Amino acid sequence: MTERATRAGLLAFGLLLGACGLYAFVTAVPPSEWVRVVIWLGGGVLAHDLLLAPLAVVVGFVAIRRAPAPARRWARFAVLVLAAVVMVAVPLLATGGLRT
Numbered sequence: 837m838t839e840r841a842t843r844a845g846l847l848a849f850g851l852l853l854g855a856c857g858l859y860a861f862v863t864a865v866p867p868s869e870w871v872r873v874v875i876w877l878g879g880g881v882l883a884h885d886l887l888l889a890p891l892a893v894v895v896g897f898v899a900i901r902r903a904p905a906p907a908r909r910w911a912r913f914a915v916l917v918l919a920a921v922v923m924v925a926v927p928l929l930a931t932g933g934l935r936t
Contacts, residue, residue, distance in 0.1 A: 880923075888919050 865873060895915050903911045 883923060888923060891919060892916060 861873075892915065896912065900908055900911050900915070
């Protein structure tokens with residue numbers, strides 16, 4: 837299979853998954869809540885761009901460079917995973933957890 841055919845197949849699969857997600861969103865979330873969902877998603881993008889990415893750069897320059905050379909890869913991985921988990925956990929903990 838050529839690279840072009842592989843990319844086309846992956847694109848088609850991605851579009852299909854996106855369409856399924858959009859259908860699930862439209863059918864499961866009432867239209868009155870759509871604005872709140874868009875604000876939440878936009879907040880995630882802003883949190884990444886204004887908080888997570890700069891923090892990762894600063895930690896990379898300051899702390900990771902002080903780690904021994906063989907451990908740097910794992911230190912970077914641990915910092916990024918920790919940052920992602922914290923960004924998911926903080927809103928849940930701040931609002932009292934999941935509500936059913």
